[in-house]
Every structure is written in C-alpha cells, then in structure tokens.
Amino acid sequence: MAELTRKGLGGFLARQGILVAFAVFMIAFAVANPRFIDIDNVFGVIRSSAILGVMALGVTFVVIGGNLDLSVGSMMSFSTIVVLDLHDKIGPTLAIPSMFLMTMALGAFIGILVGYLKLNSLIVTLGMLSAIHGLTLTYSGGKNMDIADKEGTWFAVFGQGGIAGVPMPILMFAALAIILSIILSRTPFGRKVYAVGGNGVAATFSGIPRARVVFMTYLMSSFCVATAGLIQASRSMGSQNTVGQGMELEVLAAVILGGASLLGGAGTIFKTVIGVLILGFIQNGLLLLGLAFYAQYVVTWIIIILAVWLDIAAKRGGLWSRIA
C-alpha cells in the first residue's frame, strides 16, 4: 500500500497505468477505424471475452491469495462436456446444478491439496490440468458432445439470450464481477484473502485461518469456471473435449495485466476486468486495422511485459533492475 502515498504524475501513472493504457488504446483504435466503437462491435467484443473474463474473476481471488491456478482451462472443458452430456440425460434443470457440484468438487480437491496440505500450487494445478483433461476424455470417451434437440430446449438462454438488447454472457459477467468485487473489497473474507496473500505468516499469527481462506479461493475459482463452462456450452450447444485448452495461461495473462501480483496480496476485480477487456479489444482492434489475427499474440506479449515492468519500475524507483 506504500505506493498509495506517492504523488505527482509518476505515481498516478504507476497506480493507474493500465487504465491510461486502456484509454489510449481505445482512442487510437477509434480514430483509426470508427467502426471500432460501434455499439454492436463493442458488445461483440465483450461477449466473446465474457467466458475468459468469468474465469479470470475467480483466478483473481486465487492469485491475490498468493497461489496460482493452471487447471481452469481443462476444468472448463470438463464442465462444458459434463453439462452437455447431462442435459440430454436428466434435463437442463438438473444438469446445471449437477455440473456445478462436480466442478466445485474438483475445486475443493485442489483447495484441500493447496490449502490444508500446503502443497505448491503451481505443481498441484499443473498436475490437475493433466488429470482433469484425462478425466474429461474418460468421461466422454474422447467423443464430441452435442445436444440432440437444439431447438426444443431453453438451455441456449445463457449463451445466446439477452435482456433489453444486452447479451446474456455480458450480463452474467457483469453481475458476477460486481458480486465478487463486493466480496473482495467489502467483506471480512475479502480482507483475509489479501492478508493471506500479502504475508501468510503474519496472517497466521493474526488468527486468520490461512488454510480455509485458500480453500475458499479455489472453491470460488471453480464456481467461476463452472459458470464459464455453462456459457460456453449454452453458446455452442456442442463441444470438443479440448474447448478450454490453453485458456489457463490467457486467463493468467489477463489477471497479471490487471496488475495482480503473482506474489499475492495485490490486485482488484475491477482491474482484472480491465485486463480482460484490454486483451479482447486489442484483438478486435488489430483485426479491424487489417493485421493478421495472430499479431495480437505478439502485441499481447509486449503489453504484458511492459505493464509488469513499469509496475515494478515505479515501485523500485528505477527503470532497470538491480540484478548484477
């Protein structure tokens, strides 16, 4: 929190650099191509970012708590496949809560390993990335899942519906972001997450149940993943086993871009949302400028490094590291 006391333009840029960068990007793209800020385009971008965004909200909790979650990609594949399969077997009303239970059971398992057994979160979630992928393939037998009767079900509402012209994925993303933001910034639990991530030892000595807090962050992460899987399944009404593959690192990139420290203890839901939107709008803006689709990866790379670098540079008061 020391940087909050910094004054002047440098301090402001260091604190809100990601917002400034976001504004500069939006204006530059809008000037280059007015279609960029067309309402349909804006909605389109946010809607396609919503799945990544919902997952990033949960991972923000995990990262602020001082851990990593690399398993969200394959966990999302799992929940998508499960809900699609159960939809035809027991109907959507039962399928959705069952899928949430199964996904959150996986989250609870990770929470026990990292929280109560104090195992390294990077390796545990790396192992779970592989294990859940295997679980999904075993569940589906490697086949694609499809809903048989796509017209005769209300299941499509989560991915394709909308209220007053606003697409449903955006509404779910926004609602979840607001709720989680309140939990993180306005409740004792939220403060405990910051405390555990900022200094685990101090938190333990202050009587904060570190293990339970970490467990809860993974449970919330898996809840968000289940929501993302629901949106994904409802949007496409059918899915491959690998639908979420590789998303764990994109999610992490969005969270880091939002300024959450991998060491824990720093970050907010609002900034994670900005990080998600930046990734989405850059991809869209570069496409509208006529650049190749894959140029966005290179740009994302440069932006991530610059964002984290400037953040660190502002804290240490020098551009270059002091590594000899």
Added chain:
Amino acid sequence: MNNTTRANLIKQGAIWAFIVVELAFFSIAGEFLSVTDSAFMDFDNMLLLLKQSAPIGIIALGMTIIMINGNIDLSVGATFALAAIVLLDSMTWPFMQALGNWAIPLAWLFALATGVILGAINGLIVWKTGVDAFIVTLGSMLGYRGLVFMYNGEQPTSHLNWTLVDFAEAQFLGLHTATWFLLGAGLLLWLLMTRTVHGRNAYAIGNNRDAAVNAGIRVGPHFLWNFMLIGFLAALSAVVFYSESGSVNPNDGMLYELWAITAVVLGGTKLSGGYGSIISTLGGVIAIQLLRKGLGHIGADTETVNLVIGLILIAVLFLDRQLNRKGKEELRT
C-alpha cells in the same frame, strides 16, 4: 549428517525405483491384459521408448538447469515450433537448394540460432527488467506462438529431405540418432552442472540469490546464459524430431513446457531452486514415457495417461513434502 546423506540417497534413487516398479508392473500385468503377444520389456520396445523420450527429454534437461536457478521457462514449446519451422522452411530457400546436401548443416545452424536468440530475448528481459521469469516466459509463450502462426498461417510447413531422414532414422550401436542426442546432451549438461563453475553458481543462485550476489556471482549474465542454453536445447529437440518427420504444424509443441516441467519435478528438482540433478530428470523423462507406453500395452485407454500422470505428480509432491518436513518451514510454505 548420516541422516541427510541417506535422505539424499532415497530421494535420488526414488525415481529409478519407480521405473523398476513400472517395468515390473507392466510386464506382469501385460501377461494377462495385453492385446499383443510381444513382451513389454522387449529390447526393441525399450529402444523405441528411449527414442520417443528424446523430444521432451532434451527440453527437460534444459528446464532442470533453469529450475535449479530458481526460474522457469514456459516458452519452450513455442520456441520448439519456431525452430522447427525455420529448419524446414530454410531448406526451401533458393540459395539453400543450390547448396545440395550442404544445406542441411546450414539449416540446422539457422534453427539452433533461432532457439538461442529466442532464449536470449527471454534472458535479457529477465535480467534487465527484473520481471519474474514466470511472467516473462508466459508472455513470450504467447508472443513466440504468434510468430509461429504469422510465419505460415495455419498451414503446416513441410519439407522432406531424404538424406536427413536417413540420418534421423539411423541406428548406431543399436541406439537411434535421437537417443544419442538425448544421452549426449544429458552427459554434457551433467558435466556442466557438476564439474564447472557455471554449474556450481547455478546451485548457489537458486539456493540463495542474495548470498550469491554477495559472493560476487554475476546473476544477470548467468541467467542470460541459461536461457540461451534452454533455447538452444528446445531448438535441438526440434531439429532432431523434425529431421525425421519433415512436417510441422503451427500447434506443435503446445504443452511441451508442462510435460517438461512434470518430468523435471518427478526427477526431484525443487521449484524454489537450488536443488536438482540432470540424471534424475532423465529418470523422470523415462518414467513418464514408460507410463504412456505401459498403459497402452495393458490396453488402457490413452486418455487415462493424462489422469494417471497428473495424480502421480501430485502424489510425488505430497511424498516429497512428507520426507522433507521440517518444523521451521511449516509456517513459511
């Protein structure tokens, strides 16, 4: 003291004991469950296993050094793919074709140089900006993959050179070319880590970076060299593999970083740095490949491999922690 040496012996022997258990299990289970008549511990089967271990194995060797340093490299899969594209594409350039078979060593050189340059970019950023290697290489994993796709879109890049294929398929003293590269790289890196100042410094930096700085070790250039080394090894892995297959998809090499890290961790190297060994990583690589082959041998679905490896990784982490339990570390971790 006696206790620590015994604990060390158990730790370093564990991966080999695990391999023996795997061999025994799959041989016996294979008697009852196997769909084929051939024995699991067939000599040719084992040779093939070594060859198939090579692509991930060569990368995992480099990852060991990076992790002993206390860093991590998530971009090796993308480096692997880009080096492969440079290898195959460069052989179709007009001046290269004019060279005939002399184009082969040149193409290898281009590919390896690509790997070294990509590694150097990572290393320089880690050194100069002070950003954590995890974030730096997470970013460059995306960036390098973007370069791969920009090179040739979503089309595969193909070029088959029969001289090269003959070389890659050759067997010398029974072992395949790829196996020789894996063992050769393993030997050289083992010497590097156990017999040179560079290796000793790697352990020192991983153990306690501040102490290493105070002892006069230049940490930054040391990081740079190691990232160049893993870039080189990722490219070498690509060179060995694609000399034979002759065609690279832009998605090739995805998740290789995770497989390599899994092998390294199975081999007992610490994520926090300062501890690990090249030989044990070779054990980890072989253990994973045995598991893949073994599960296939006893007729298990290939899908279960991911499940089993993931759970084994977590189990290893758990056992390792139980073995290393120390009162003072309880609170810190």
